[in-house]
Amino acid sequence: MKGVYKRIPLFNCSHVEIGGGSFVSGKSAYHPDDIPLIQRSANIYLRGIREVALKKTGGKCGLCGCILLSGEIPWEVHHVAPKFLKGTLSKKNVLPLCKECHLEVTNAVKARDIDAIKEYVDQNILWSEVITWASKSIQNNSGDNSTPN
Ligand SMILES: [Zn+2]
Structure with a gap:
């Protein structure tokens, strides 16, 4: 019952980023002391993935072929197997797209546009399972309006 006054630092939960689990051994993505290291590691990893993606296409957009190396055209790392179908940021699964x-590709997937999706599959922009997913999604039409990323 003898209490000791001790200042305990708390962190504001609304400022804790959730997601992107820790891949730095022994660190927690929720602990304020660990967050900078985890973010640094994630940035290095993502930078690496961007470079890997660019190398795969020789610095061009994987779809339209525009040159991305100059940095004038904004581009993103595209997942051939989408994240919502458990696609990862592995070297095999990434492509640079302006x-x-x-x-355009994301909208075709969100709209379950089978014809467009098939074209992207033929061009190796999308994984063939996206056709299966979109077909099932249309058949079920169970009011699932979730928008995949
Ligand atoms: Zn493009």
Whole structure:
């Protein structure tokens, strides 16, 4: 019952980023002391993935072929097997797409546009399982309006 006054630092939960689990051994993505190291590691990893993606296409957009190396055209790392179908950021699964093309592909998937998805599969922009997913999604039409990323 003899209490000791001790200042305990708490962190504001609304400022803790959730997601992107820790891949730095022994560190917690939720602990304020560990967050900078984890973010640094994640940035290095993502930078590496961007370089890997660019090398795969010789610095061009994987769809329209525009040159991305100059840095003038914004581009993003595209997942051939989408994240919502458990696609990862592995070297095999990434492609650089200019922002415009990435939006086009993403919108086709969100709209379950089977014809467009098939074209992207033929061009190796999308994984063939996306056709299966979209077909099932349309058949079920169970009010699942979730928008995949
Ligand atoms: Zn493009």
